[in-house]
Amino acid sequence: MNETTTIIAECRMCSDQGFLTVRVSDLAMWQAGAMVQEAFPYLMPEQREFYFQSRICEDCQDTIFDSESTMDKMTTEQMLLQFEVLGFGYGYCAVQRKSDGVKGVLSFDHHPRFYYNFQEV
């Protein structure tokens, strides 16, 4: 039962393509609703991001995280790497943090669009 399959992903920032071989049974587990880290515990976090979450390649992830030294303000791309958006309210955005599943709200500015000040709810 060690059948494998190849996943192809294209980075939505630089259009680089990547190929990843995973076990069919793991992929099925993820498609059935398992968390990425449960289905593919052997993958690097950067690989999980690229192939299953944000579709931003490892190089672009590095670029984003390098430019974000303070974590004070996040662009939309930076925010989406770390949070799942649940909805928008007046002047805030309801999100769930990917790293630990904590739900909270982010404040944001419109011009330019920046997200900041994560608070648990």
Ligand SMILES: [Zn+2]
């Ligand atoms: Zn890229």
